[in-house]
Amino acid sequence: MLLIRCPYCEEERPELEFRNAGEAHIARSADIAGESDDDFEKFFFIRSNPKGIIYERWRHMHGCARFFNAVRDTVSDKFLMTYKAGEPKPAKLPGASK
Amino acid sequence: MSGALRIPGAGRLSQAKTARFSFDGQSYSGIEGDTLASALLANGVHLVGRSFKYHRPRGFLSAGAEEPNALVEIKRDAARKTPNVRATVQELYDGLAAQSQNRWPSLAFDVGAVNDIASPLFSAGFYYKTFMWPKAAWKSLYEPKIRAAAGLGVAPDQPDPDHYSARFAHCDVLVLGGGAAGIAAALAAAETGVRVILADEQAEFGGSLRFESGAKIDGQDGFAWAQAAIARLKALDNVRVLSRATAFGYYAQNFVALVERVSDHLQNPGRDLPRERLWQVRAKRVVLATGAIERHMVFADNDRPGIMLASAARTYLNHYGVAVGRNVGVYTANDSAYAAAIDLKKAGVDVAAIVDLRDNPTGPVIDEARALGIEINFGRAVISAGGKLRVTSMTVQPKNGGGERTIPVDAILMSAGWTPSVHLFSQSRGKVAFNDETKRFVPGTYAQDCVSVGACNGTDGLSATIDEAYAAGAKAAKDTGAKAARGTKPKVDASESWSRGMLGAAPGAGPDTTVKAFVDFQNDVTAKDIRQAVHEGMRSIEHVKRFTTNGMATDQGKTSNMHGLAIAAETLGKPIPQVGLTTFRAPYTPVTFGSIVGHARGPLFDPTRKTAIHPWAEAQGAVFEDVGQWKRAWYFPKGGEDMHAAVDRECVTVRKTAGLFDASTLGKIEVVGPDAAKFMELLYTNPWEKLEPGRCRYGIMLREDGFIYDDGVVGRLAPDRFHVTTTTGGAPRVMNHMEDYLQTEFPHLNVWLTSTTEQWAVIAVQGPKSRDIIAPLVEGIDMSDEALPHMSVREGRICGVPTRLFRMSFSGERGFEVNVPADYGQAVWEALWAEGQKHGATAYGTEAMHVLRAEKGYIIVGQDTDGTVTPNDAGLDWAVGKKKTDFVGIRGMARPDLVAKGRKQLVGLKTKDPKVVLEEGAQVVADPKQAVPMKMIGHVTSSYWSENCGRSIALALVAGGRDRMGETLYVPMPDGVIEVEVAGMVFFDEKGERLNG
Incomplete structure (x- = not known):
């Protein structure tokens, strides 16, 4: 069972308390009704599904209930870091393999 | 005796x-x-x-x-x-x-x-080859026969009456293995004051000190030292000592699972003791002190009863006081078997001969054995064992061939050397490295915060082991922030040590032989089988393993892996590290399902949710159905009624007088804050800004893809406060959906969301007499149609307790939903029930509720919709705010496929024969005469007998359904085709006059 650091609780807590919520940094357009079919497809359907570093959303469901972002290596399953929702993608990753 | x-x-x-x-x-x-x-x-x-x-x-x-x-x-x-x-x-x-x-x-x-006898038929991989034809025989003949013959032991056929407990534990240093190394490491760590857990799979600590009669530590016999050290550790508050506890799995971030066998060793365990306890331990540092396992010699008929590992015979003698035979032979390729011969000889057991594969080994144990008068044969091999139910002799030959000699024995003690137990290290994703000199795989690259000490690390000798382990224990503690140790390192006064040994088949079981020289006893895999696997094309050790089953089953190859690997490598002509070691996986030893399941069985498997009114319904003899985790009253049979009769009566009574229904399971979410209306505008298709406080609206929630996600009636209590209801099953995901948007997409909105599902008990009172039933109990609310019209909500009191009284209807009748704090739910229900009795009202369950709503064409999300239905498909376009510029799903709903013609639309179906009730899920076709597979144009989503309509009614999703009004369609069933007519969704009171009736 993984330990995940909640950036709001500022604590590492067991995986059981969290729920994955899909890929992060996919912004919903402020004018979503006016989006083209292609743009909507990219927004809603297309995900990167990388082998390696993924930026994804998690929710501390059975804790503070906040959504936050995490950087995880899908090969090693290691969490490299977590940060609050709304914060930009980190420029540098601690201990990234590639 | x-x-x-x-x-x-x-x-x-x-x-x-x-x-x-x-x-x-x-x-x-x-x-x-x-x-x-x-x-x-x-x-x-x-x-x-x-x-x-x-x-x-x-x-x-x-x-x-x-x-x-x-x-x-x-x-x-x-x-x-x-x-x-x-x-x-x-x-x-x-x-x-x-x-x-x-x-x-x-x-x-x-x-x-x-x-x-028939063993040539059952050689390696026989089941991949023998049962290939005729193909049809696999399912009918081969597989059932093989399954019946396969397997060891018989599973119990009754529920397990024992109980199993589980604990989570945290520590600074977790020491796995309680032999000399583990104890030394635990002492060093414990003396610094950090939290230590020491676990061992045996009942008693000591590991190989159980049999090593030559070990002396701190002036004591090794085993006695171990017991004294354990007593000291147990007395420390910062140490937990677990015996009979096997660490079977090593997972990410130093998470280790252990199973403690609590009562399998007790005569009368008693009901208060669990059988086993699962420990889930999170440790800052792990010290692996898992020791080594002796290997057997691979020679012909080496599986005869009486042939065992030398260290086992020593354990039986030195710990249990048991001689494994009266006249034993010894077959070895290293020194450790000599110690067994010496101990047995000293105990008065005859040692017929030691057969040593090595040419001219020297050392103190050899000298001692010779001094005791034991016959020693260097450079010779045991090429076969005699006897069937018990070994009777061993046949000895010079290892390069020559004259044979048969020596009568009643036991053979063997040792091919020791294999470090790297199982847990390997499970931790550490990479093992092959030491070419000692022919052992030892821990190489570490993946986690752990360290291996002693025999599992390839460290030989007690002194070196204790030095290494004590230092590692102190360092592990220091790494977690401890101060230096205050204790003193145990001093080794005397010890045993032994050298390497051999891997693979011994002489007489070589490539040119067909003897049964077992590598893996549990799976009956011989040296010949491994060679055959290579000859038949298996190159990877993982393939050899699967083809021969070497190293599989419950022992997971603890004694066989290295021999199997060596034979495969020799046959392939490759060095051992190039062939590679098979992966070690959890569990280290078999683990019961009980210990993994723990308390999560029976009623504790999943929570059962009951409403405040549940005890009343139970007392009335209600039949319940499961709706998610909820128990809901399904129908209330009276005087021997079957379900059909009860539901008919309940449906008719509601429309004739009134009915009471427990709607407490409805999801409820309080949406509060200055931006509450803005938030509602974004999360629901409907307009909310202009909804006046005190009024209600039926809301539809979509996912971003434009499909219906949930629905429910929403009451606006104040400009900044909405009482939102959701479907029973949808409550948690709707809450999650709302929180997601509020926290991540619309964080600028000042809104709070609170789940209030369990705070409110909800009593639906529906029917022409509903107002007459409620009114006498209500204070502070004008119940007239003018003051409290359909789709409105008021706060006041009922039976003296606070209520949110909704005027709304899921039956098509004049109706109310009385929300009261859950603690008062049953009392208010009983008061309403007493009033209802005066008017002949009924209690009704979920089945009648479903029929009543279907008569009115009200949909159930999840039954009439399936995640691919848009508001338009469901005939709910009127609930989508046309002037809105944004809400979740607004863009998805406009996707080309979702606005295309011919989509499946929700319509009513009337069977031509009104008595026939369709099956829910049945497929609808336009032409019943077409060839199978027919083109299906839709399916039935809801179908009931309606006593109020005097006929069957059904809802269905049908392609282009609304353009097919009056058309005849067909529902093919196994016993004939049912003719249906496409109709509107409302079967009863089409004009909706009864809402105010």
Whole structure:
């Protein structure tokens, strides 16, 4: 069972308390009704599904209930870091393999 | 006396009490502290099982967890039968009853042994080849027969009456293995004051000190030192000592799972003790002190009962006081077997000969054996063993060939060397490295915060082991922030040490032979099988493993992996590291399902949710149905009514007078804040800004893709406060959906969301008399149609308690939903019920509720919709705010496919024969005469008998459904085609006049 650091609780807590919520940094357009079919497809359907570093959303469901972002290596399953929702993608990753 | 082979003065059990036990119905006596294995051996019993494939007689190979052969069934009672218990691990208790397995009719005469004679048919991979044709025979003949013949032991056929507990634990240093190394590491860590857990799989700590008679530490016999050290550790507040606890899985971030066998060793465990306890430990540092396992020699018929590991024979003698034979032979490729010969000789057992594969080894143990007058043969091999149910002789030959000599023996003690137990290290994703000099895989690259010490790290000798372990324990503690240790390192005064040994097949079992020289006892894999796998094209050791099953089954190759690998490497002509080691996976030893499941079974498997009104419904004899975790009253049968009659009566009574319905399970979310209306605008398709406080609206929630996600009636209590209801099953995901958007997409909105599902009990009162029932109990709310019209909400009091009174209807009748704090739910229900009785009202359940709503064409999300239905498909376009510029799903709804013609639309279906009730899920076709497979144009989503309509009614999703009004369609069923007519969705009171009726 993984330990995940909640950036709001500022604590590492067991995986059981969290729920994955899909890929992060996919912004919903402020004018979503006016989006083209292609743009909507990219927004809603297309995900990167990388082998390696993924930026994804998690929710501390059975804790503070906040959504936050995490950087995880899908090969090693290691969490490299977590940060609050709304914060930009980190420029540098601690201990990234590639 | 507990067995003829118990040596007076030997072993450590002399103070203990006699324990009687039985094996295959025969009574024996042993001593408390024995294992089943030591007690049987004390009684001269070696034959305890039949092998998996060839049904060969088998005895004890080991004295520990690595045992591949001695698997028995322990039976406490009809429900407490445990198959495949290792007799070498099972502790004896008075009254223990054990049975041998995999034999019929008896252990000594087993019909299945014909497989041994027919063994050429069952060589490696035989089941991949033999049963290939005729193809049809696999399912009907081969598979059932193989399944019946396969497997060891019989699973119990009754529910497990025992209970199992689970604990989470955290520590700074977790030490796995309680031999000399583990104890030294635990002492060093514990003395710094950090939190330490020390665990060992055995009942007693000490590991190999159980048999190493030559070890002296701090002036004491090694085993006595271990017990004293454990007593010291147990006395420390910062240390937890777990015996009978096997670390079976090492997972990410130093998360280790252990199973503690709490009561399998007790005669009468009592109901308050769990059978086993699962420990889930998170440690900052882990010290692996898992020791090493001795390997057997691979020679012809090396599986005869009486042939065992040298260290096992030593354990039986030095710990249990049992001689494994009266005249033993020794076959070895390293020094450690000499110690066994010496100990047995000193105990008065005849040692017929030591056969040593090495040419001219020297050393103190060899000198000592010679001094005791034991015959030693260097450069020779045991090429076969005589006997069937028990070994009777060993045949010796110079290792490069020459004259044979047969020596009578009743046991053979063997040692090919020691294999470091890197199982847990490997599970931690560490990479092992092959030491070419010592021919061992040892821990190489670490992946987690752990360290290996002692024999599992390839460290030889007690002194070096304790030095290494003590330093590692201190460092592990320091790494977690501890100060320096205050204690002193244990001092080794005397020790044993032994050198390497050999891997692979011994002489006489080489490539040119066809003898049965077993590599893996549990799976009946011989050296020949491994070679055959390579000859048939297996190159990777993982393929060799799967083709031969070497290293599989319950012992997971603890004794066989290295031999198998060496033989494969030799046959491939490659060095061992290039062939590679198979992956070690959890569990290290078999783990019961019970310990993994723990308390999560029966009623504790999943929570059962009951409403405040549940006890009333139960007392009325309601039949309940499961809706998610909820128990909901399904119908209330009266005087012998069946479901059909009860539901008909409930439906008719609601429309004629009134009915009470427990709607408490509806999801409820309080949406509060200055931006509450803005938030509602974004999350629902409907407009909310202009909804006046005190009014309600039916809301539809979409996902971003434009499909219906949930629905429910929403009441606006104040400009900044909405009482939102959701479907019963949808409450948690709707809450999650709302929180997601509020936190991540619309964080600028000042809104709070609170789940209030369990705070409000909800009593629906529906029917023409509903107002008459409620009004006498209500204070502070004007109940007139003018003051409280359909789709409005008021706060006031009912029966003296606060209420949110909704005027709304899910039946099409004048209706109300009375929300009261859940604690008052049953009291208010009973008061309303008493009023209702005056008018002849009924209580109704979920089935009648479904029928009533279907009569009105009200949909149920999840039944009439399936995640691919848009508001337009469901005929709910009117609920989508046309002037809105944004809400979740607004763009998805406009996707080309979602606005295309011919989509499935929700319509009513009327069977031509009104008595016929369609099946929900039945497919709809336009032409019943077409060839199968027919083109399906839709399916029935809801279907009921409607007593109020006097006919069956149904809703269905049908392609282009709204353009097919009046069209005849067909529902093909196994016993004929049903004709239906497409109709509107409303079957009763089409004009909706009864809402105010």
